[in-house]
Amino acid sequence: MSRIGIYPGTFDPIHQGHIAFALAAAKQAKLERVVLLPETQPRKKTGVTDIAHRVAMLQHAVQSFSHLQVMTLQSRQFTVGQTLPELRQHLPTAELVLLMGSDVAKTLGHHWQGLGELLRTVPLVIGMRQDDTLSAIQSQLNKLVADYKVPLDVMIIPSTYSTLSSSHIRTLPQVPAVSDNVLGYISRHRLYGFGASQ
Numbered sequence: 238m239s240r241i242g243i244y245p246g247t248f249d250p251i252h253q254g255h256i257a258f259a260l261a262a263a264k265q266a267k268l269e270r271v272v273l274l275p276e277t278q279p280r281k282k283t284g285v286t287d288i289a290h291r292v293a294m295l296q297h298a299v300q301s302f303s304h305l306q307v308m309t310l311q312s313r314q315f316t317v318g319q320t321l322p323e324l325r326q327h328l329p330t331a332e333l334v335l336l337m338g339s340d341v342a343k344t345l346g347h348h349w350q351g352l353g354e355l356l357r358t359v360p361l362v363i364g365m366r367q368d369d370t371l372s373a374i375q376s377q378l379n380k381l382v383a384d385y386k387v388p389l390d391v392m393i394i395p396s397t398y399s400t401l402s403s404s405h406i407r408t409l410p411q412v413p414a415v416s417d418n419v420l421g422y423i424s425r426h427r428l429y430g431f432g433a434s435q
Contacts, residue, residue, distance in 0.1 A: 241328055242271035242362065244336040245315035247279040249286045250423065251298040252406055252414045254398035256305070258364040262336050263304045266362050266392055270304045271336065272328075274320075277313040280344075290428060297418040317351030321359070334360045338396070339369040343377055346384065353385045360390035367399040 242262055248255060251273075259271040273295055277288045285291075292309060299305035308327070312320040324333060335355070342363045346352060363374060371393065378389055401414050407429040415423070423431050 238330060238332050239269040240267060240334055241331040242266065242268040242334045242336050243274060243324060244271055245274040245276055245320070247282060247285055247403065248273065248275050248291050248295055249403050250291070250294050250406060250415055250419060250428070252398070252401050252403060252419075253416070254396060254401035254414070256298060256302070256416075257397040258338070258394075259305055259336065260302065261394055261397065262334075262362045262364070262392075265394055266334055266360075268304070268334060269331075270306055272306045272308045273299065274308055274310060274315060276315060279314055286428060290422075290426060294419050294422055297422055298416055300418070317349065317355045321355070332360075334362060336362045336364070338364050339366045339374050339393075342374055343369065345377065346381060352381075353387065356381060356385055356387045356389060361392070363391060363393045364396040365393060365399060366396060 242259065244255075244259055244262075246255070255273075259273065262268060263271050275288060275291045275295055279285060288309075292307060295307045299307060310320060310323050310327075312323055314320075321333070342361075349355065365371065365374070374393060378391060381387075382389055398414070406414050423429060
């Protein structure tokens with residue numbers, strides 16, 4: 238059975254930190270490939286860039302990496318009840334592995350309906366962000382074990398670009414934190430106010 242990484246997110250825009258984490262996860266967790274899932278309406282976020290632009294930037298960003306793929310689903314955001322069945326329909330023979338940053342891992346248990354099923358059936362790979370500590374994430378995972386009475390299959394890995402954030406890049410898209418082709422797309426479509434005067 239092949240192991241496929243599932244990496245949901247806003248990707249507004251996709252940056253080198255996302256790519257580095259996906260590639261590191263693929264190598265360390267022995268994933269056949271990583272599927273990036275842009276969410277049309279991410280949790281707790283408003284005013285996100287149109288999904289068509291975010292998908293296009295993702296496709297530009299991954300075109301040089303054979304282990305990375307972009308997939309869009311009917312689910313408007315990643316949920317256990319809707320997204321997992323849809324993914325299993327698309328990837329019926331794969332073992333799914335969920336990728337997330339430590340910032341997202343901290344929300345597990347707060348906004349995740351069906352979390353018990355997720356933890357029982359899907360291994361996790363967590364990429365550490367600069368503002369989070371390993372002890373804090375481990376404490377959160379220990380609480381999940383106690384609350385849901387399930388053994389966790391979790392791998393925690395360092396992030397090469399742990400300081401990068403999409404929100405910062407939206408204000409300074411010329412910073413070399415996105416690939417040249419993504420930066421070109423941002424400029425051509427005048428996203429984030431960049432390129433408007435050019």
